[in-house]
Amino acid sequence: MAERSFKAEVEHLRKGEGDTFTGEGILAITKALLENGVGYVGGYQGAPISHLMDVLADAEELMGELGVRFEANASEAAAAAMLAASVHYPIRGAVTFKGPVGVNVASDALANLCSSGVNGGALIIVGEDYGEGSSIMQERSHGFAMKSQFWMLDPRPNLPSITKAVKDGFELSEASNTPVMLMVRIRSCHVTGSFETRDNQRPPLTVYDAVANPQSDFNRVVLPPMSYLHEQDKINTRWPAAEKFIIENKLNEMFGPERADLGIIVQGGMYNGLIRALQRLGLAEIDGTTEIPIYVLNVTYPIVRSEFEAFCAGKDHVMIVEEGQPDHIEQQLGSYLYKSGSHTRLYGKDVLPMAGEYTGQVMLDGIIAFLKSAAPTMLPDHVRAPNMDAPKLPDLSKTVPIRPPGFCTGCPERPIFAAMKLTEQELGKHQITGDIGCHLFGSLPPFEIGGATMGYGLGPAANAAFDGGGEKRAISILGDGGFWHNGLSSSIGNMVFNKSDSVAVIVDNYYSAATGGQDIMSSRAKNDTKATNNPISKALKGVGVEWVRQVDHTYDVTKMRDVLREALTTDHKGPKVIVASSECMLNKQRREKPLRNKAIKEGRRVDVPRFGVDADVCTGDHACMRLSGCPSLSLKRLDDPLRDDPVAAIDQTCVGCGNCGEVAHAAVLCPSFYQADVVHNPGRFEAWRAGLRRKVINWLQKRRDARRLRLDGVAT
């Protein structure tokens, strides 16, 4: 079960002709897919389109009614490969994943798909993870479109435009026999708004009909000599067909007056940012009306040369707003201008920065720089000659600490890294690689375990150079998501085949947790439409790993440490793989808390554990913090003139995972921690026994108190 449920929202997907849909971008995209008669959908989760996968999963029933097949693909490569159904059959298909890392993984299938060409519309919805909030390296997916030749849509970031792009994308794909990538940026995925809905369409040909009447044509197979023909076909047939469709259906938009000395060309996705800068300069109205001609590239690849040249005609200055690098579009435009001998001056990455997100301030500065050169009189006076000082504020950069993401309260991965840290203290520093997933937070303080990540499922593969062993073994970390995505073959298979001497730790938290808690093959949940409960350790044995240790309770730090030590010191030849399994606490709490509250209400016995710290026993050395980083384990300053340093304190959000106590044991820290289990609705015998114990204890306490000085407020 995913972290966020869209069951309620999915009902809005049933809306028909004349209704208005109000909600998030990802839901709008799903609705548009259904309205356009999509025949099959799939994808792989990852920010910012994780929720699109969740919506599709939650909409499975509705899609079933329409004869639409939903597949939660094993990886982006698997998702892209699924589009093969549209090569021979006139069926529309759509898959989604994050870009550009998902596109990296999918690129093999995408390249083959593009060579073959498609018959039914093939749409790849990519959540471009770029700029603030991104979790990956800063690159663009654009280059893939150029090298494999698929078309790239980057619609204006509002719901009517995004949903129209779904329709346009399918039609463009079919008109040019080419897959189309619909790019939505981080914020567009979750932008809210409204659009007019249409009735959902049952696909004219369902995948079920198609599989009953199979087709094949060797001309579509990527083998010589057909592959040479495919290349010619791309250039001579598909590209012109695409340009024709784009022009005739006005996929790109023109705003503002037709004639002017200057103009701005903008990627559709950057349109709102551009308008905001113009609004702030007084050059655009609230609804976007402006005196500057704007050419909006809702299709960022291919660039339609005739349209572009028509826009430049009669203009002395043209600016291109293109976020990210390399400046693919600007290079193309410059080349067109040069070859046509035009005198129009092109601005772009000279007034805007080459790298980095185009935030509001960056955009404003860029537009001002452009207008200063192109049309200084358009600028407000105070911008041309600023005479106002910004207020001087104290520098807070040394005061405000950075706050990178970290393990949640009660996370089962925390004790794994605590154990690794203890192992490091005992056996010294090791060569460690990480992988993609929540466990990558282990590379940040306080643990600082692991120094590289080479891609999803590639943690152990990234240590391959050290597979031959040495004085100390290399360790790699791999999550359950990464394991099933690519790790089983590329990492574990690689280790087995090469007789690796290294150690791999597989962090199994029952979900694809970092992307929002989607089920995967080894999830423990029962899932009506997916086969779960396939243990990782079984798969490991299956591919020939002989040394496998399964730890079923990661919170047992001592055991975790002992298993790690064993892996690092055993004489066993071949890969050593530890599977550390405990459920993601975020998902566990979400599942169990309502059940627990219900049980308490119904009078059933429930034990609620929580940890605490005896402030007078804690000396404020913070050794526990350095093995935890738990949000609920924090510090407080005591009201005691004898104390200098704040002491540990645990707040109400503690879920009683046990890490604090286990770490205190394993690391021999201090006796400050205690675990308090509040038993709700205890049994009659239990309550009687507890009462009796209390009586004895109270008697002993009173007796001692009567024989000593009691200095309240000294130690309590």
Next chain:
Amino acid sequence: MNFVLPSENVYSKVDGILKLAVMAVGGQGGGVLASWIEATARAQGYACQTTSVAGVAQRTGSTIYYIEMAPQSGNAPVFALAPSAGDVDVMLAAEMMEVGRAVMRGFVTPDRTTLIGSTHRALAVSEKTMPGDGIAHAPEVQAAAELAAQRLILADMDRLATDQGSVISASLFGALAGSEALPFPRAAYEEAIRASGKGVEASLRAFDAGYTAARDGIAAPERQAKSAPRKITGPAEYMREWEALLARVHALPEPVQAMAEAGLAKVVDFQDCAYGAQYLDHLATVLRADSADRNYALGGVAAKYIANAMAYDDIIRVADLKTRATRTARIDAEMDKTDSHVLHLTEYFHPRAEEIAGLLPAGIGARTQANPARMARLDKWFGKGRRLRTDSVRAFVMLHILGGLKGYRLRTYRHQLEVAHLDAWLKACAAPEQYELRIELFKNRRLIKGYSDTHARGLSKFERVMEMVPLLQGRPDAAEWMVRLREAALQDPEGKALDGAIKTVKSFV
């Protein structure tokens, strides 16, 4: 090039758009708050757009939500998808350092921004892991916020909400309504909460608390300031001894009295009044070398750290503290235990051979400590993690008996070690000519804390810092360097910063 557009920008066409940002820590419910605001605006006939960044930032990192709205009219407005520096009307920051981050990023400006912030702290990892006090300085952030904001509403929104059994999104939403930064009536906000349908009653109470805080401010001292006079009770004979000690404290120079009384209480609580008398003897020795000209600064510092040194953390003290009636009552309250509940209490103990040897009589303890075979045996018998269920009679009695061994404590090996250490330290503190340096040597005691390995590491740092005295002695800046060394020692557990500081000192002497 960084233009911050001035407010009186007559050309700007964005003043018709209201812009709100929410800065929160992942998991605080910023998304719920944003959706309430959006629902309120739409219900009031506004066009409204929300954006958020989902992703790994949701896992306890800094997150930002952004909302724009404008009255519905003709064509749809073009809204931006992210806040711009200098162009935010309302900033809601759900934690004090996020308030600071909002200011740092330029989202709070004096010409337009209403800043609604929560003063509570969710400490960042870097603040928690430092062995010393790494907590960020909140007053600095508040001072900056006062300068930056057009209007500032600060309150502990977290407590306002949790007191009502709700979460911070509700109290912040209430504060937004109370600020009247948006042209909507209170009822419209409350309707949005009701429509969302989850935990409505608690949310509405927290909303009210936030609303009131924004309208009327928070009664100044939120928590009653401490320092109620220390209440002491006990058998008459002990009370007489205590009064006698107290009389000695009152005879001390006035500036030292308060700290000496606190120190005395700690030491007597640790052991007994006779031990307290020893404490005052030590203090008296220090005070003989002190003077009124210096306002007895040395004595005050000595009173603090001698008490801490004498009340060391041994098994007996821990066992005593863990079995007191006051502790039972405190935990019951903390865990909201009522009569209908049963409370299980588990203590995590992991004694090492060193602690056990320390508990033996001085002679035997010393011999054991010196004999590796015996230590190994002790470690085998005792050196493992133990969970003691102190709500059960057996474990409680065991700790109760241990905690009652005060009469025996002064004969233990640990006590012998502590006394020797104390004497050596006092001697070292008395040695230098320079008054300021002597103060700093007393303060170095702060480095010794923790248990087991942590304690050993602290001790070694303490010793390394103290070893620098001969090098620094006589230099006019000796005390300043001693402060720097100590601060460096508190930077990291391994003592890397201290290594660097020591190298620096050695380079110039």
